[in-house]
């Protein structure tokens with residue numbers, strides 16, 4: 001049998017499958033990443049992390065940081081399609097008595113899920129008492145200014161070509177980029193993007209990351225983004241463990257659908273994870289055989305959230321995870337998903 005005929009046969013066989021079977025086939029063929037590919041990507045990320053640690057310790061021994069670490073879906077087995085990105089977390093140490101977090105809803109911006117970090121006690125501890133005072137703008141710790149400091153260092157003063165040739169990678173900072181990002185080409189056709197993410201862990205466990213508000217108006221510039229990622233992924237995994245469920249598989253399928261369909265690219269992991277967690281509160285059956293039904297329900301739920309223009313975060317219902325989408329983007333996403341309700345398999349033909 002020729003190749004074309006074989007393909008046609010395969011296609012015919014596929015048509016006979018139910019949505020449920022299609023989803024699992026899509027999962028195997030497109031979503032899941034071979035473990036060797038994941039290992040190579042993790043290795044490259046680790047090499048870069050090690051270089052940066054050495055560099056920062058040597059160049060700026062007094063910068064108050066905790067040890068940097070790698071994180072993201074590549075480390076939680078939630079990455080899909082290609083192993084192509086990771087976050088390098090850079091935990092900053094702040095003096096408790098000099099900086100205090102203010103929730104976004106208590107500011108004039110009234111933006112739950114974002115925070116300001118205010119400098120306190122300037123009269124007793126004047127400017128310069130805290131290392132991070134150099135990144136203070138208008139009395140607040142500015143994530144933008146922190147990213148600029150790191151950008152100067154990481155993009156400006158590290159000899160990446162030299163390090164790259166030692167490691168046998170091609171490394172370059174990505175400019176312009178919303179945050180600070182390195183592109184690592186670790187094989188001729190394999191690229192990894194490492195996102196440099198400064199992080200504050202406040203006393204009550206609130207994690208804030210220096211990732212700007214997407215619709216960055218000037219008044220948003222000092223805002224820190226609260227991260228719920230650790231709690232979201234832990235919850236999803238725990239629920240699956242309790243009932244041998246398919247929530248993580250469902251998340252990976254919808255993530256892949258969004259990654260492969262440009263019209264859905266604006267939906268991110270956090271929104272999709274929360275939509276599944278909300279659905280888990282209503283729906284008990286997440287057995288492997290229920291993937292098709294749950295996937296359809298998820299699509300309907302997303303359409304509903306988009307119609308309402310609101311997707312609450314399950315760890316703080318005041319947070320609207322759609323708040324960084326424009327009304328037009330919300331309409332377009334809603335329309336694409338609404339059309340898919342009558343032909344969900346169209347989402348898998350990418």
Ligand code: GDP
Nearest residue numbers: 071072073074078079087211227228229230269
């Ligand atoms: P994926 O990128 O779609 O595979 O999803 P991830 O679960 O890896 O999420 C990565 C995204 O979440 C990035 O855009 C990060 O900026 C953002 N993010 C928010 N909080 C965190 C955090 O605590 N850790 C990491 N790694 N990423 C976070």
